[in-house]
Amino acid sequence: MEDFQQQYAANGFVALPPVLSDATIDTLVDALTAWSAQAPPATKEYGILQFNLHQQLSCFQDVLSKKALGALAAAVLGVESVTLFQDNLIWKPPGTTGRVQWHQDYAYWPLSAPSGLTMWLALDDVTEEMGCLHYIPGSHAEGEKQPTNFISPGSPSWRQDLPPLEWPTQEHRAVVAPLQRGHLLVHHPLSWHMSPGNTTARHRRAWSLTFITDDVRWDPEHAPHPFNHFQSPVSGSAVEGPLFPRFSGRSTPHPTGGA
Numbered sequence: 001m002e003d004f005q006q007q008y009a010a011n012g013f014v015a016l017p018p019v020l021s022d023a024t025i026d027t028l029v030d031a032l033t034a035w036s037a038q039a040p041p042a043t044k045e046y047g048i049l050q051f052n053l054h055q056q057l058s059c060f061q062d063v064l065s066k067k068a069l070g071a072l073a074a075a076v077l078g079v080e081s082v083t084l085f086q087d088n089l090i091w092k093p094p095g096t097t098g099r100v101q102w103h104q105d106y107a108y109w110p111l112s113a114p115s116g117l118t119m120w121l122a123l124d125d126v127t128e129e130m131g132c133l134h135y136i137p138g139s140h141a142e143g144e145k146q147p148t149n150f151i152s153p154g155s156p157s158w159r160q161d162l163p164p165l166e167w168p169t170q171e172h173r174a175v176v177a178p179l180q181r182g183h184l185l186v187h188h189p190l191s192w193h194m195s196p197g198n199t200t201a202r203h204r205r206a207w208s209l210t211f212i213t214d215d216v217r218w219d220p221e222h223a224p225h226p227f228n229h230f231q232s233p234v235s236g237s238a239v240e241g242p243l244f245p246r247f248s249g250r251s252t253p254h255p256t257g258g259a
């Protein structure tokens with residue numbers, strides 16, 4: 001784990017070996033196939049985005065309740081425990097043309113601090129042509145930048161006091177991060193990252209989870225977010241409750257095949 005922690009600290013992202021079994025990944029993919037057949041989700045130019053997937057499909061909830069992912073997040077961060085803030089499905093079907101533009105995840109969180117990580121679990125083998133993640137190494141150390149409109153043209157209206165995220169001058173040093181099915185990437189809330197479209201005939205599905213550390217509080221002024229509407233959080237209060245499961249770092253992540 002120390003090697004992974006060092007790479008994470010230096011680069012702001014690191015790839016991790018699987019902690020879920022092939023059979024578990026099959027179950028998740030089968031559930032997505034059935035879900036999308038039943039009520040085809042809206043497909044935009046950047047693909048399909050489904051907020052809080054674990055609240056919609058019980059097998060994603062089941063994976064969380066086995067605690068391997070939460071324990072892994074806590075282990076990478078070297079903390080006692082973490083809380084799941086949100087999760088998203090990001091699905092680029094064949095022919096998805098739009099890219100997810102360069103951004104920092106924290107720009108969109110109604111939270112007091114960029115403390116935690118995003119965990120990105122590949123549900124398919126993801127090559128560069130399929131729209132894998134790209135990172136600017138070390139960018140997490142450059143502080144918070146202006147939000148970008150990462151899924152459509154135009155500029156967000158909030159936090160214009162921050163310096164712009166000048167990705168055109170940095171893109172040439174991006175690291176491309178293809179990933180095998182079942183493997184994971186974790187990245188820092190301030191790490192600059194993007195993904196291009198999917199030019200292949202294969203599906204590119206990923207489950208992205210945001211884990212935060214115990215000191216993070218609600219700050220609805222920091223960014224617009226769905227939770228600001230249906231949770232009505234009070235600024236400064238703890239992020240807790242049934243929607244926000246907490247995970248101890250002490251439970252050792254299951255080795256491959258264990259969950």
Ligand SMILES: O=C(O)CCC(=O)C(=O)O
Pocket residue numbers: 090100105118120131193194195206208209
């Ligand atoms: O999956 C993608 O294409 C983008 C994912 C992303 O930006 C994230 O999980 O933070």
